Amino acid sequence: MAKSIVQEFTKGLWKEVPPFRLVLGLCPVLGVTTSVQNGLGMGLATTFVLLCSNILVSTLRKVIPSKVRIACYIIIIATFVIVVEQVMKAFAFPLYQTLGVFIPLIVVNCIVLGRAEAFASKNGIILSIADGLGIGLGFTCSLAALSAVREIIGKGTITIWGAPLFEGPIVNIAHTFPDFVPFEFMVQAPGAFVCLGLMLCMMNLVPSK
């Protein structure tokens, strides 16, 4: 065993953090990061799917015939995505409404399928759990960071649980700086590209080793 569990876990947090280092799974990254709450919700949903699918794929890796492995992975991933969707619909309906179509789209999120194919199908369960958790949390943190930047510039707020279901902490810089004018471009689609590009650029200024 060349790599330890800790290494597998931490690589997802910095060295191989999905949207910035691997540049994978950009569709939800660009689509939902208009508020911190959406980013976190999406990140956690993906983490759950990633973790569960990694565990199952790794458990079944000797049973699944290699010719139909992708079909098997898709069945496993799709099942967990529907679980997330149904649970979210039942217990966090406002979040379900805002994330909308992006939840079913986790099925084709290349991070999830990528980890199943590249990691879980070749490694043991414990390592796969570490890998899934690390990559998932890395993805969540990236989404949260990106959406925090976009929301604070674009709307002047940080919403953690601001939906009607949970009355939670909302930072509003308009209270501190009354002259603040929101730069709405940042919460629109083109702002996502610009912001992601700038963050990628800054990440690359720091060497990965």
Place this chain on the structure above:
Amino acid sequence: MGEMIKMVLVLTVLSIISGGSLSYLEKNLKPIQEKQIMQLVKGPAVRQILQGASNKPVDDVLTLGEGKNASKVFYGVYEGKPKVVVMESEGKGYGGPIGLLVAIDMEKQALHGIGVTTHTETGGLGAEAKDNPEWAAQFTGKSINKKIQVTGDGGEISAIGGATITSRAVCDATNKAVATYQEIKPQLTEKLQGVAK
């Protein structure tokens, strides 16, 4: 040959487990989901339509029919009598189905108001059906004995600019609700009399 059988077997078993567990989950979560939709989507819309009613419109629901044909009807009590009933209906919009609540004043034989609940129409155009209360207000007071149509089709409702399909869908859904109402009217009157006592 052996490999072939193994592939079929693995895929079949996986699909069965997946399908089985999902239907189990759905069965258990459905009531909670419906409660959420009721509370967060339909509830506010019903309350909005039945403003000024003296009962609690969201909690007082009549169920008519049985099994698959069962439909839920909300009602509002005005001046001590359950005068207004609210029917659920659906129309085919531009971006998908439009869920509509149609309130009918039983005494006046006229629409009491309508409200869009769920939709996937374009923001700023079709979404105005939900977001612009002035547009929906046009329906209030229209007789239910006449077909509701947009002006372009010879009716009295002026369509939302740039969203004729949405406007037609809302009219269609209204007509459907009225048709259902006429059908279940005898049952409904009976049930509501029970409520009045």
